[in-house]
Amino acid sequence: MTTAKFFLRKNEIRGFEISGHSGYAPHGEDIVCSAVSSAAIMAANTITEQAKARADVRSEDGYLYLMLSDESETAQAVLRGFMAHLNDISKQYPQYIKIIFGGVKNA
Secondary structure (H helix, E strand, O other), X not given: OEEEEEEEEOOEEEEEEEEOOOOOOOOOOOHHHHHHHHHHHHHHHHHHHHOOOOEEEEEEOOEEEEEEXXXXXXXXXXXXHHHHHHHHHHHHOOXXXXXXXXXXXXX
């Protein structure tokens, strides 16, 4: 199962962590993993490369982490859109993706 965790502070999304493979299909053929991975990479690239927001980003096979270092309205819009997108995917494939919400330390 793929787990998407969104880090919240007050009324803002401060970042996210995506981990695991969905198990919908074999590696390389998994449309759920592909959809989640593509959306997560696009969100991270848009935030850091286009909006020029500072963020701590870490990536490896089956894992992507992003935590904003500063405030950015554009980054918030991207993160809200990303969260809505994953929510839609999880409604279509509820047994393959889990979305959880957590606080940020020192919130």
